[in-house]
Amino acid sequence: MKRSHQPGRIWLGGLAALVAIGWSGAAGAQDGEKLAAQLCSSCHGVHGKSESPMFPRLDAQVPNYLEAQLKGFRNHARGETDAQSFMWGIASQLDDKTITSLADYYAHQTAPAGASGDPALLARGKEIFEHGLPSEGVPACASCHGQHAEGQDTFPRLAGQHEAYLERQITHFRSGARGNAPVMSAVAHTLNDEQAKAVATFLQAQ
Structure with a gap:
């Protein structure tokens, strides 16, 4: 069955995941791992290894870059349609410590070589x-x-x-x-x- 990526469902899933990890604005490394598994993986894949070109791979991504982009979603500095639909609402619920925790989690994942081409x-x-x-x-x-x-x-x-x-x-x-x-x-x-x-x-x- 094809997975749904409707913005409303992503938003509700984000709230549910934040509640599930007991988010209180003071996330630690373990919370970042839980949030990545319960929320981010629905689009970005397990451990950030996205299988859909609609959503970027996050495995082994540079942590400073991830932090900057999540804050950019939060303050609407990234205004492309996909950002508005999928990330603005979710990022609005993340404080700086939670963002750092998520970025650190993805930065420590391994990234296999990509597919070849022409x-x-x-x-x-x-x-x-x-x-x-x-x-x-x-x-x-x-x-x-x-x-x-x-x-x-x-x-x-x-x-x-x-x-x-x-x-x-x-x-x-x-x-x-x-x-x-x-x-x-x-x-x-x-x-x-x-x-x-x-x-x-x-x-x-x-």
């Missing part, structure tokens, strides 16, 4: 990721996201992420819906659709 796209994407597009002023993706796309500081891990999800985020950066990352907005406006797909294909395979 060899030509992989090669083109690898070139852009490692060297950028100098003639167009686009820096190498690796300069922010790490040599192996493992992420660092507030820059997310992109290795193994769903290709379709990455392409959709580039669209959101172009439109301004994700206005909390000016560097990516500039890059997204420079990349054409073919280049964006090539980079996304390469990253999913890492």
Whole structure:
């Protein structure tokens, strides 16, 4: 049976999960694990290993990035439609300690290598990721996201992420819906659709 991802059900599930772990605004590491299992896994998969390109993989994600995004959902800095539908209501119930606990839990998960793709796209994407597009002023993706796309500081891990999800985020950066990352907005406006797909294909395979 197909799993439902209606926003109303996600919201009610979020409240139920918070009650189930006895959430009181002072979450610890164990609470983050419980909340991830009881709430987040319904969309992001067990241990953050999402199987649907609608929802990003969170396994082994950089904790500082996860914290920043959850706070961005909470204060509506991320305004794309998916964020409004699925994350605004849930994030509104999370205080800073709970957010830190969730981020720490996902950061400690292991991430297997992603699926491969078209060899030509992989090669083109690898070139852009490692060297950028100098003639167009686009820096190498690796300069922010790490040599192996493992992420660092507030820059997310992109290795193994769903290709379709990455392409959709580039669209959101172009439109301004994700206005909390000016560097990516500039890059997204420079990349054409073919280049964006090539980079996304390469990253999913890492």
